[in-house]
Amino acid sequence: MLTNKQDVVKPHLISIVGAGPGDPELLTVRALRRLEQADVILYDALHGTDILDLATPHARKIYAGKHYQDGQHQTERQDRIHEQLKQFAHEGKRVVRLKAGDPFIFGRGAEELAFCFREDLTVEVVPGITAGLAAASCFHIPVTLRNANSMAMFYTGHKRNGGFENMDEVAAVLRANAPVMVYMGLKNLILLGKELMQRKVPTDTPLQIVSRVGHPDQQLFTTQLDAVEAFLSKTDPPMPAVIILGTKAQQIKAETFV
Secondary structure, three states, rough: OOOOOOOOOOOOOEEEEEEOOHHHOOOEEEEEEEEEEEEEEEEEEHHHHHOOOHHOOOEEEOOOOOOOOOOOOOHHHHHHHHHHHHHHHHHHOOOEEEEEEEOOOOOOOHHHHHHHHOOOOOOEEEOOOOHHHHHHHHHOOOOOOOEEOOOOEEEOOOOOEOOOOOHHHHHHHHHHHOEEEOOOOOHHHHHHHHHHHOOOOOOEEEEEEEOOOOOOHHHOOOOOOOOHHHHHHHOOOOOEEEEOOOOOOOOOOOOOOO
8 A cells, every 4th residue: 555645654654765875964854754753763774873863762773784795695685674564564663664875776675665565564665865866966966967968877886697787778878978877886897997998988988986975074086987997006985985977977167058
């Protein structure tokens, strides 16, 4: 059952909530309300406790996240989360499933929503600001630019079955002067760059690495596609990091529209 009146909190309401990139001030108002109303919070790896600290003191907080190469079996982890959602719903609890960024962008929120539908649980989705868009805005990098590009791509830098997926499509987007925001791609960035150049993406394509976006220590590192290997041999950007690639993926300056 999908709730229609989003601000009416019913018994056993499950809220799949996007926590945004990490800064509590970037939470939506509805996300804050759900944290204040929650009985149980199942939270992902949020890279800090500031957002959890906004929850009501009586809320039970249960870690349900993962870190890079932490050894968890991901299918078993996800099944366990589903069962916890079901259990707490049947107990009449108000549950917040708190996910970094936006639940529907590399967040497995769709799987959790489908499970709630199958179990006939009352559920809603509360959007969050995804890291790629937060990184672009925080460092003044336009995702779309009038008369220059009219699309953008979200892409995961994880390899599957020994290689990257949809590389021809990624290269085509970049050749069309549109930006690609790469998540979870820092460890594979050198290989990713080589594959893109093999597909005739310009070697001087600007590349921005934004580390720990939404946190006080967020940083921007700037290089270009053919210089990635040399850059990373001297620099170790802190994780998590999101990468923004594109001919127009550069910081706005006073003369940009002159």
